[in-house]
């Protein structure tokens with residue numbers, strides 16, 4: 183198993199089927215790196231030719247734009263679009279709903295037009311095409327509570343695909359009281375994750391984790407590296423880190439298949 | 442005859458004042474930045490049909506939706522009756538349509554009466570919910586004072602209106618039996634019952650008095666509403682339609698581009714020719730983002746005047762729900778209050794909006810603490826029954842703070858620096874691609 187960069191592909195005069203956009207969290211955060219690696223395994227086992235931008239990738243600019251710093255957003259975005267267009271990229275997959283949203287919905291106006299998939303959509307496609315199977319057994323009898331991220335769910339209307347993947351794990355799927363379009367934020371978006379919360383009665387992630395824990399799940403499943411960081415922190419604050427694990431959907435597939 | 446003259450005078454006076462008041466609202470909305478919204482017309486009409494007329498979004502909360510629907514449909518139907526009241530008033534006739542449209546007339550009267558009873562029930566429930574049950578979203582801090590009074594005034598007005606309708610129709614029902622020549626049958630079932638139960642046995646004179654009292658009470662309350670609406674959250678019964686029509690159709694995830702910044706950055710990166718126009722070079726950098734109502738799109742101000750103050754947005758807001766100061770409803774109310782303040786001054790001192798300066802801005806209403814607590818989660822947008830987008834002005838205000846004033850949470854600075862220097866949100870000793878080292882080493886060993 184090897185991870186190629188687009189540059190390497192380019193020198194081989196080849197182009198990959200899809201570009202894996204890793205994102206800042208997926209590249210640098212130790213917890214989120216595990217999600218990156220899980221997705222690499224999935225792509226590898228499904229036999230999909232993919233490449234990453236490697237050091238040529240920058241932040242999409244999502245947190246800067248939402249903080250209100252349009253200058254830095256434009257710098258990031260225009261840089262990335264230049265790189266992607268230079269390599270003539272057509273199709274992108276990413277495990278981060280923020281990257282997904284920005285590249286899909288905001289780059290076109292700046293001159294970047296690509297087909298962008300969130301990894302859960304790609305995973306479901308691979309399953310449908312028979313390129314990926316999920317082994318049963320690993321999660322039998324386990325309870326998995328699903329958390330909708332704002333940027334995949336409410337903002338991009340993807341509610342059912344992640345659920346349908348989770349259902350194939352043989353576990354029992356739990357819904358939070360506020361789910362789908364009513365899903366409650368983890369507290370990270372809008373560049374909040376880079377600062378302390380304003381004064382209030384509690385933290386947003388504690389509120390959300392409290393709700394997800396109501397059904398005593400064994401696992402909290404999410405689709406966003408930032409949600410996962412926030413959920414982990416929330417689970418710790420409730421001293422439940424021994425009993426409840428927080429995973430991305432891709433990690434659950436890797437575990438099910440014992441890769 | 443005297444009644445007729447009084448009515449015509451009142452009607453003329455009310456029309457004149459109402460015209461002034463509504464033109465004023467129109468002008469206030471135009472304080473905002475110009476923006477053409479003329480695309481995707483069929484989608485816009487579809488929204489008007491489903492969301493404004495059809496109340497589609499209300500039905501996410503079923504009980505208030507049904508109660509609200511009673512009042513709303515009763516309101517729509519009463520407008521039909523209003524046409525007759527005005528004709529009767531102006532020409533001094535009684536129930537102009539009663540013997541002209543036959544069966545349809547009693548159908549309309551009965552519909553109005555049934556809906557009025559339902560609206561009465563709903564009004565009582567709403568008063569109870571707001572004042573005794575104290576539903577959390579209706580008693581948040583920004584609702585103190587006028588907003589709560591306003592809501593109650595309208596509900597009480599609604600009850601007065603219903604008393605008017607039923608004393609008019611009730612007395613009329615009895616008169617229909619006593620003096621059928623002057624009082625054509627209406628076929629109203631509920632009014633017949635009320636007439637029988639309350640007004641039977643009274644003299645013709647008394648009944649005529651009650652009927653007239655009800656008639657005047659009804660029409661004066663309606664006129665009162667008309668003049669009161671422009672200073673009330675109930676303006677939404679009119680503005681909801683244009684607001685829904687002009688609401689944003691682009692993808693929710695797309696924050697509006699700032700072309701001026703884009704061009705700046707492009708020329709910095711050498712992607713486009715640096716502008717050589719001398720006039721352009723010496724021009725001062727414009728202010729970015731919004732600091733006052735003039736910098737917001739007129740569509741945002743229309744939204745502020747459309748806001749029903751229902752608080753559905755704030756009740757789902759993660760910041761508000763965890764005790765932070767940010768409340769998307771308050772943001773909309775603040776924009777309206779500031780626009781009101783600005784326009785009142787413009788009106789009384791006859792100043793041009795370009796020269797307006799009272800030393801204040803939206804930031805006297807909205808604090809940084811509120812602005813920077815937003816997670817951009819879009820829950821408020823999803824929740825709003827009249828398609829208001831509180832996030833858009835929040836972001837414009839943030840842009841002003843960050844870009845024009847260079848302010849904002851200090852903790853963001855390292856993130857910005859890291860982005861500028863290394864293209865990542867964290868300043869890291871590692872290279873971006875280092876995560877793959879372990880995998881790639883394995884594959885070569």
Ligand code: SF4
Pocket residue numbers: 754757758759760761767768769814815816817818819820821822831832
């Ligand atoms: S987008 Fe901002 S204001 Fe709206 S609900 Fe989310 S956090 Fe609250």
Ligand code: SF4
Pocket residue numbers: 747748749750751752753754755769770773824825826827828829831
């Ligand atoms: S913005 Fe919409 S949801 Fe919020 S209070 Fe106003 S009408 Fe209600």
